[in-house]
Amino acid sequence: MTIEIVRNVFELEAAVARRRMEPTNAAATVGIVPTMGSIHEAHEKLIFTARKHSDIVVATIFVNPKQFGTNEDFDTYPRDEEKDTSKLEAAGCHIVYIPSIENIYPSNFDLSITIPKLSSVLCGRFRKNHFQGVATIVAKLLVQSRADYGFFGEKDFQQLLIVKKLVNSLDIPCKIISISTVRDKEGLAISSRNRYLEKDKKLIANNLYKILCEASKNIVTGENIELVIDKARNNILESGFNKLDYLEIRSEKDLEEIKTYSNKKSRIFVAAYINDIRLIDNIAIE
Ligand code: PAF
Numbered sequence: 345m346t347i348e349i350v351r352n353v354f355e356l357e358a359a360v361a362r363r364r365m366e367p368t369n370a371a372a373t374v375g376i377v378p379t380m381g382s383i384h385e386a387h388e389k390l391i392f393t394a395r396k397h398s399d400i401v402v403a404t405i406f407v408n409p410k411q412f413g414t415n416e417d418f419d420t421y422p423r424d425e426e427k428d429t430s431k432l433e434a435a436g437c438h439i440v441y442i443p444s445i446e447n448i449y450p451s452n453f454d455l456s457i458t459i460p461k462l463s464s465v466l467c468g469r470f471r472k473n474h475f476q477g478v479a480t481i482v483a484k485l486l487v488q489s490r491a492d493y494g495f496f497g498e499k500d501f502q503q504l505l506i507v508k509k510l511v512n513s514l515d516i517p518c519k520i521i522s523i524s525t526v527r528d529k530e531g532l533a534i535s536s537r538n539r540y541l542e543k544d545k546k547l548i549a550n551n552l553y554k555i556l557c558e559a560s561k562n563i564v565t566g567e568n569i570e571l572v573i574d575k576a577r578n579n580i581l582e583s584g585f586n587k588l589d590y591l592e593i594r595s596e597k598d599l600e601e602i603k604t605y606s607n608k609k610s611r612i613f614v615a616a617y618i619n620d621i622r623l624i625d626n627i628a629i630e
Contacts, residue, residue, distance in 0.1 A: 345432035350441050353488045356402070359439045360489070363400045372399035376491035376518075378482060381405040382422040382536035383431040386526040390495045391435035391620045393523050397493050403432045404441045404485050406448060409457075411477030422536060441489070448484060456480055459506045459513075465599050466502050466613050467624065470589045478503055479510050486511065486518045492517050499525040499533045501626045505599065509560060525625070527553065545618045548584035552625055555579045556612055560629045563605050563612075569593055570603075580616055589615035589622070593629065605629070 350356045350482040364372050375398030377390045387403075394401045405428055413420035425442060432440050456476050462468075463475040486494055494511070496504045508520050526534045532546070533554035541549055559576040563569055577591050593602040596609040 346501055347365040347374050347429060348438055348439045349429060350439060351443060353443075356439070356441050356488060360400060360402070364437060369399055373492040374400045374402060374489060375493040375495060376485065376489045377403045377437070377495045378402065378485050379403055379405055379423070379428075380407045380421065380536070382539075383428040384534050384536060386497050386499065386523075386534045388435040389523055389526050390614065391432060391437050394493065395436045395497045397495075397521060400439070400490075402439045402441055402489055402491065403435045403437045404443075405429075405491075406441075406443055406481065406485075407480045408448075408477055409445060410449070410480055411474050413471055413474065416471075417537075422539065441485075448481070448585060451596065457483055457507050457510065462502065462506050462509055462599055465594070465601075466590055466592065467615060468502070471617065475503070475506050479506055482507050483510055483516070486516050491518050494520050496520060496522055497525060498522050499535065499625070501596075501613070502599065516524065525627075531557075533622070533623075537621065537623070540621045541618070545621065548618050549623060550575045551583035552580065552585075552614065552616065552623060553627070555583070556614060556625060556627045559612055560627055563593070563629050566605070569605060576612075580614070585618055587617040589617075591616075596628070 348359050350359050360374060363369055375394035377394050379387050391401060407421050409418055429440055449572050457479040458476050459479055468475050486535050496507055504522050511518055511520055528534060530550040532549050555576050562572045573591055577588060591614045593610050595602055598610050602610045610629045611626045612629055615622060615624045
């Protein structure tokens, strides 16, 4: 069956209901993969994973204005509905929900969801209101779709924890399932914004993952965390990045800062710039 495009919540409900009426689908589960379009391999992996866990797979394409800062790339964010839809279809997605901005945020819309603690660190310190925008749209999409499962990537680990906290705090009956970061053959985490990297900048970007891996290895072998971080920061700048927002070790559970290595699960998180292109990444320390 070909992918179905729906553009408002009523069409979404009707499309899911129609699929449920298929004889084998009466007790079907729904999985949702929220995206902002610009579909790439990581989204495709989310769709494959969603297919394994759920009978009906819904992807959403919505470039959410509420999660972009005033100087960020909302206007230039890549948009290509036709290409995105055919990639989603090829990956096995059943329904794609592409609402308009007015549809999601009518003029009388007046809601903003804050997850204060988890949003106060890492990207939240540098992208004011970003996670409020993310939490608000994700809540809306999960409620609108009534999905049983929601799929998110570990590349945006802070976002993943915020979505889990959101679902947990509001008792939204949706289980959040994460997938590990998808990387290209040089190790760069796949992201829609990688398309901004020209050849010379891509070569610089390729260093980030290697430096994180080295730092992680050194921490596990007992080196002092502060020294490892200093060295990794210098290596990132020397490799051609011009600025870092942060490079920190934090707990995987609640993003508390980690100063000494223990058996508590932790990750190294980075946000760094090549000119005005901001890349984020994180890996487990193990
Ligand atoms: O990760 C993204 O692409 C976005 O933050 C999300 C989850 C689709 C919400 O707009």
